[in-house]
Amino acid sequence: MNILFIGDICGKCGRETLFEYLEDIKYEYNIDLTVANGENSAGGLGITVNTYEEMTRAGVDFFTLGNHAFSKANDAKILLDRKEALVRPANMLPEDLPGEGMEIIRCPQGCKVAIINIMGRVYMDPADDPFKCVDNLIEKAKKSTDIILVDFHAEATSEKEAMGFYLDGRVSAVLGTHTHIQTADEKILPKGTAYITDVGMTGAVNSVLGMDVDTAVGRFVTPEEKHKFKSAEGKGRFCAVVINVDEKTGKALEVKRIWKS
Numbered sequence: 200m201n202i203l204f205i206g207d208i209c210g211k212c213g214r215e216t217l218f219e220y221l222e223d224i225k226y227e228y229n230i231d232l233t234v235a236n237g238e239n240s241a242g243g244l245g246i247t248v249n250t251y252e253e254m255t256r257a258g259v260d261f262f263t264l265g266n267h268a269f270s271k272a273n274d275a276k277i278l279l280d281r282k283e284a285l286v287r288p289a290n291m292l293p294e295d296l297p298g299e300g301m302e303i304i305r306c307p308q309g310c311k312v313a314i315i316n317i318m319g320r321v322y323m324d325p326a327d328d329p330f331k332c333v334d335n336l337i338e339k340a341k342k343s344t345d346i347i348l349v350d351f352h353a354e355a356t357s358e359k360e361a362m363g364f365y366l367d368g369r370v371s372a373v374l375g376t377h378t379h380i381q382t383a384d385e386k387i388l389p390k391g392t393a394y395i396t397d398v399g400m401t402g403a404v405n406s407v408l409g410m411d412v413d414t415a416v417g418r419f420v421t422p423e424e425k426h427k428f429k430s431a432e433g434k435g436r437f438c439a440v441v442i443n444v445d446e447k448t449g450k451a452l453e454v455k456r457i458w459k460s
C-alpha cells in the first residue's frame with residue numbers, strides 16, 4: 200500500500216497549498232491513505248474545528264499534532280474528545296491531556312494501520328521519555344497490525360536518527376516533523392523501516408518556518424518590540440513523503456520525498 204505523509208501544514212497558505220496539490224499527488228502516487236501533521240494549521244499555531252474540517256475536505260484522512268497541539272486549546276479538546284481522526288503526542292505532559300497518542304484505523308481496502316505521535320525532549324518542552332512511551336504503544340499496536348507509522352515530532356536531528364534506528368524493523372516508518380525544513384536523508388533502514396529526519400512543511404515559500412518574514416526577523420533584531428507571530432502568505436510549498444509498505448509484513452519497500460512549489 201502507498202501511504203502519503205504531509206509535513207506540518209502552516210496557516211491559510213498551507214491549507215490552500217493542500218487544495219492545490221493533494222488531489223493530483225494522490226492520483227500520481229496511487230495513494231491509499233493520507234496522513235498530515237496539522238499542529239500549525241490554524242494561523243500557524245494549533246488546530247481548530249474549522250481547519251480540521253477544511254483539511255479533511257482537501258483529502259487528508261488522519262492527522263498528527265505536536266508541541267502546538269493545544270495552542271487553540273478549546274478546539275483541540277473538542278476534536279480529541281469527539282474522537283475525530285487525529286492523535287496528539289503520546290508523551291506530552293501533563294498526563295491527563297485530552298486525546299490519545301495512538302489510533303488504529305482501518306483503510307478503505309481493509310488493512311489496519313496504527314498511527315503513533317510522539318515528541319522529542321531535546322530543545323523541546325518537557326515530555327515523558329519518548330523511547331519508553333513508543334515501546335508501550337508498539338506492543339499494543341502489534342496485537343492488531345504490523346503496519347505502524349510513527350510521527351516523531353522533535354527538534355534535534357540526533358534524537359530523530361536515534362529514534363529511527365531504535366524502531367528499525369519494528370515499525371513501517373519513522374517520520375520526523377517540527378523543524379519545518381525538509382531533509383534529504385530519506386532511506387529504508389537495514390531492518391525495513393522507512394525514515395526521514397524531517398518531512399518539511401506545507402506552507403509559504405517566502406517565510407521563516409511558515410511565519411511572516413518581517414515579524415520573524417523582527418523577533419531577532421528588535422526583540423524589545425514584542426512582535427506577535429503571524430502566518431506568512433503568498434506562494435505555497437507542499438512537502439511530504441510517500442511510503443510503499445508491504446501489507447503482509449508491515450515493512451517499508453520504498454520511500455519517496457515530495458517537494459513541490
Ligand SMILES: [Fe+2]
Pocket residue numbers: 207238239265377378379
Ligand atoms: Fe510545526
Ligand SMILES: [Fe+2]
Pocket residue numbers: 238265266267352376377378
Ligand atoms: Fe512543532
